[in-house]
Amino acid sequence: MSKHIVVIPGDGIGAEITAAALRVTQAAADKVDFSFTHENKQAGGAAIDQFGVPLPEETVEACRKADGVLLGAVGGPKWDHVSPELRAEKAILGLRKALGLYANLRPVKAFSALANQSPLKPEIVNSVDIVIVRELTGGIYFGARQEAAVINGVEQACDNEMYSRPEIERIVRLACRAAISRKGKVMSVDKANVLATSRLWRKVAGEVAAGFTQVELNHMYVDNCAMQLVLNPGSFDVIVTSNLFGDILSDEAAVLTGSIGLLPSASLGDGTGLYEPIHGSAPDIAGQGIANPLGTILSAAMMFRYSLGSEQAAAMIEKAVEQVLADGYRTADIYQQGFTKVTTDEMTEEVIARL
Ligand code: NAI
Ligand code: MG
Numbered sequence: 001m002s003k004h005i006v007v008i009p010g011d012g013i014g015a016e017i018t019a020a021a022l023r024v025t026q027a028a029a030d031k032v033d034f035s036f037t038h039e040n041k042q043a044g045g046a047a048i049d050q051f052g053v054p055l056p057e058e059t060v061e062a063c064r065k066a067d068g069v070l071l072g073a074v075g076g077p078k079w080d081h082v083s084p085e086l087r088a089e090k091a092i093l094g095l096r097k098a099l100g101l102y103a104n105l106r107p108v109k110a111f112s113a114l115a116n117q118s119p120l121k122p123e124i125v126n127s128v129d130i131v132i133v134r135e136l137t138g139g140i141y142f143g144a145r146q147e148a149a150v151i152n153g154v155e156q157a158c159d160n161e162m163y164s165r166p167e168i169e170r171i172v173r174l175a176c177r178a179a180i181s182r183k184g185k186v187m188s189v190d191k192a193n194v195l196a197t198s199r200l201w202r203k204v205a206g207e208v209a210a211g212f213t214q215v216e217l218n219h220m221y222v223d224n225c226a227m228q229l230v231l232n233p234g235s236f237d238v239i240v241t242s243n244l245f246g247d248i249l250s251d252e253a254a255v256l257t258g259s260i261g262l263l264p265s266a267s268l269g270d271g272t273g274l275y276e277p278i279h280g281s282a283p284d285i286a287g288q289g290i291a292n293p294l295g296t297i298l299s300a301a302m303m304f305r306y307s308l309g310s311e312q313a314a315a316m317i318e319k320a321v322e323q324v325l326a327d328g329y330r331t332a333d334i335y336q337q338g339f340t341k342v343t344t345d346e347m348t349e350e351v352i353a354r355l
Contacts, residue, residue, distance in 0.1 A: 014072025
């Protein structure tokens, strides 16, 4: 059965890195006898230029029908001056909403070949292999807001956090399922000593995890988790948490490995999944052919795992990426003396050669 993917290059380095990832996707598919079709769609600044809006309806429609969406990055200085409603970044929020993507997965794994680039000691960073599962469509980012106003002579503002049982159940279920194919450990992170939403979160997480016999669930306060991520990151397997806590912890975890160009992400819901590197459109290096394609290539591996149903192709791509790094190939962003400096295209070819 053939699958269909939509590729959204976006802006800046987006076209270069999605083209690279698509070549790897094709090569991996050929190896495992997997067939797929693909089409390119526009979003972000490119779409503003062509259609006058950051997220054209035809792009949304195509994504809804697809099995997976591979996105580069959107935005850049050229579109920073348009009205807030028309900003390129609206495309990402619009897609998350349209596709019902309530879970954001960020695997953070050390590549031993790059351990000396981490801010942590090599023996600590080498133990890092975490997936952060962040709730993406609820919580304080979507609660009722009161912008700053003077009330009784005092300027004040207000944000609200709300979580419902179904919202917590589905994200914790997804985290438990992700843990089964890993070490089977889920750490639910909250602030239950203070927040009512966290107390509900903790209770529901316990009930959901009880249904997964292979999963061990533990709870941790978010402030302690922020500390443990630096002190003892090897103790974590899957972390599941709310939108706000997940935003902060996933950025903290991302830098543990020391390289933004290498990290993939998946946004999942009940329908089509969206896959993108965690970095932005890097306008400073766009068009030069030097961007690191590995974050997008690893995002394509996640797409094979979670949306296309080929764990074999996913694992093959991940292995090949590990191997190119071990063999000393480096794009400019991770280059150090003594290694082989390569362009986006050369890195891509080296990955394909190792599949
Ligand atoms: P950025 O991640 O694009 O760049 C930060 C720094 O990292 C730059 O020096 C860049 O050259 C470097 N970098 C990023 N990815 C790289 C790669 N693959 N290879 C080599 N070097 C890489 O973040 P910045 O500069 O804050 O944002 C630029 C634009 O991207 C903005 O318009 C921002 O809104 C947008 N953005 C879009 C995101 C998305 O589409 N999901 C996420 C983050 C930012
Ligand atoms: Mg963030």
